[in-house]
Structure formats: structure tokens, C-alpha cells
Amino acid sequence: MQKAEIQKIYSRYSCFYDIIFSQFFYPRIRLGLEKIGIKNGDRIIEVGVGTGLSLSLYPQSCKVVGIDITRKMLEKAKAKKEKFGFNHVDLFEMDGENICFDDNSFDHAVLPFVASVVPSVEQLMSEVKRVTKKGGKIIIINHLSSKLSFISSMEKLLTPVFMKLGWRTGLSVDTFSNHCNLHIEEVLKKYRLDPWFILHATNR
Numbered sequence: 001m002q003k004a005e006i007q008k009i010y011s012r013y014s015c016f017y018d019i020i021f022s023q024f025f026y027p028r029i030r031l032g033l034e035k036i037g038i039k040n041g042d043r044i045i046e047v048g049v050g051t052g053l054s055l056s057l058y059p060q061s062c063k064v065v066g067i068d069i070t071r072k073m074l075e076k077a078k079a080k081k082e083k084f085g086f087n088h089v090d091l092f093e094m095d096g097e098n099i100c101f102d103d104n105s106f107d108h109a110v111l112p113f114v115a116s117v118v119p120s121v122e123q124l125m126s127e128v129k130r131v132t133k134k135g136g137k138i139i140i141i142n143h144l145s146s147k148l149s150f151i152s153s154m155e156k157l158l159t160p161v162f163m164k165l166g167w168r169t170g171l172s173v174d175t176f177s178n179h180c181n182l183h184i185e186e187v188l189k190k191y192r193l194d195p196w197f198i199l200h201a202t203n204r
């Protein structure tokens with residue numbers, strides 16, 4: 001998927017995104033964030049912040065920078081920031097594959113449900129590792145291909161449908177550990193057959 005198409009699809013979603021997705025995504029983002037152990041003053045980047053579903057989960061004592069390429073999704077996140085007074089949150093229209101921050105700008109990085117949306121997950125991870133301090137946590141929450149051959153064949157078959165809906169399939173733990181050279185400490189799931197995984201990695 002090219003960026004213009006991603007922006008078009010997520011602009012369409014923006015008005016009803018929370019109604020459909022928050023019930024699935026919010027509890028899994030919460031689980032992922034618990035793994036960081038956020039400390040007072042930590043600077044955290046969230047890539048693909050979307051409508052800001054996660055924003056209420058960050059303590060006011062940290063600093064959060066949320067970036068996204070879809071303006072209409074970001075507008076929803078900005079409305080939440082205003083409504084709930086999230087003064088510890090800054091939001092920018094910015095590409096996760098080309099992050100406009102210096103090296104080592106953040107203590108930790110969070111990527112909820114964005115890795116299977118971007119055109120190049122390798123470029124995304126390279127940028128995330130660059131802006132995150134060494135030893136910082138990188139939390140990825142995403143659908144990964146099933147190890148059950150029947151389900152993974154179904155996923156492959158449905159790829160054109162998923163692409164139209166705004167994401168692709170085919171990512172695996174191997175994509176992140178080998179292709180993106182990420183040091184994964186733990187792979188978690190909310191429950192055993194959950195299609196969404198939480199990868200808890202350390203930036204090395």
C-alpha cells in the first residue's frame with residue numbers, strides 16, 4: 001500500500017474508528033504499555049497514534065509524542081488532547097518511516113497496530129531504533145501470521161480484502177527479530193488464540 005492510499009483509507013475510518021476498534025485495541029495497548037514500566041519524565045514516541053485511543057493510558061508524569069500520517073485521524077487525537085487536558089501529549093503529522101527527530105530523542109517507543117499498515121516495516125523499525133535511546137523499550141502491538149497452517153492459508157487468501165481494509169498480513173516474529181534486527185525479550189498475547197501479539201523488545 002502506498003502512503004496516499006493509506007491516508008485515504010484511514011481518513012474514511014476516522015469518524016467511526018473508535019466505535020469499531022477501541023474494544024479490541026485499547027486492552028491490548030494497555031497490556032503493552034504495562035511492559036514499559038514508564039517512569040516520571042520518560043519521553044515516549046508513539047508511531048501511528050491514529051485517533052489517540054491510547055492517550056489516556058500514559059501517566060501525566062511522562063512526555064508523549066504521537067505521530068501519524070493521516071490528518072483526519074490526528075484531528076480526532078487532538079480533540080481528545082483538548083477535551084481531557086492531555087498537556088503531556090504532543091501530536092504531529094509525520095511519517096514513521098522518516099521521523100523528524102534526532103537520534104536518541106526518546107526513552108521508549110510504542111507502535112500499536114501500525115507495523116502492518118506502513119509500506120516498509122524495515123524502514124519503520126530502522127527509524128524507531130534510531131530515535132529511541134539504547135536500552136529503551138520498543139513495544140509493538142500487531143497482528144502476526146498464525147502458525148496454524150489452515151488459518152495462515154486463509155489469511156493469505158484474504159490478503160486483497162485486508163489491503164482494501166487498510167492493512168496487510170504476513171508479518172511474523174521473525175520479520176522483527178531477523179529482518180529488522182530487533183532484540184525481542186518477550187512475546188505476549190491477551191489469550192492463547194488471540195490474533196494480536198505484543199512484542200516487548202529492547203533497543204540495542
Ligand SMILES: C[S@@+](CC[C@H](N)C(=O)[O-])C[C@H]1O[C@@H](n2cnc3c(N)ncnc32)[C@H](O)[C@@H]1O
Binds near residue numbers: 006021025048094
Ligand atoms: C490501524 S491504525 C492504528 C491507530 C492507533 N495506533 C490505534 O491503535 O488505534 C493505523 C494508523 O497508522 C497510521 N500510519 C500508517 N502509516 C504510517 C506512517 N508511515 N507513519 C505514521 N503513521 C502511519 C495510519 O494513518 C493510522 O492512523
